[in-house]
Amino acid sequence: MLYSAAEQAYREVKELILSGGLPGGELISEGEIAGRMGLSRTPVREAFLRLEAEGWMRLYPKRGALVVPVADGEAEHVVDARQLVETHSVRVLADQPHARQLLVARLRENLAEQREIAARGDVAAFSAADADFHRMIVEAGENPLLATFYSSIRERQRRMTTHSITRDPGQLPRIIADHEQLTELVEAGDAAGFDAAVLVHMRQVHALNPRGVAR
Known part of the structure; x- marks a missing residue:
């Protein structure tokens, strides 16, 4: 084009x-x-x-x-928004085994791509694949308003992830392992387990204190 x-x-x-x-x-x-x-x-x-x-x-x-640098508190706000939207989609899929199966197949394809990108150390490409992984989960919930909202914060997510991985390249295998766990929870239709796991995943990636811990 x-x-x-x-x-x-x-x-x-x-x-x-x-x-x-x-x-x-x-x-x-x-x-x-x-x-x-x-x-x-x-x-x-x-x-x-x-x-x-x-x-x-x-x-x-x-x-x-x-x-413009990432604003104070922006990471917290993005993580909170993503948790709500992604968990909602997994709840919607909980009683749709066929839709879950289709999503899991796509997530595993994305995971293979993440592993290949991580092996060559391309942080920019990995942050895009990471954002696509989470976007697939949101879009599978088939709520176009939430999907559009998620797209609006995707770029902020990418920038945050790039910054986090550049700061600590050792995060790459941990992120992939987290994504494997999240995929298994989607496959099981375990929305509560996904909600807890995705929050821990995002807060660790972006170096945010656990909930309830003073800064």
């Missing part, structure tokens, strides 16, 4: 933000990105304005663009 120069710049810069190529707190310039991508400044400026409107950047005239 061919994109306009502005769309290309938008997609590439956003991917750099999500994948950690442009970390939060970094100040960048239109000229720097234009040179990096082989584009003129005009489409890069348009991309920056769009990214600012979405909350990924903060523009400072004559100084550049600041990549």
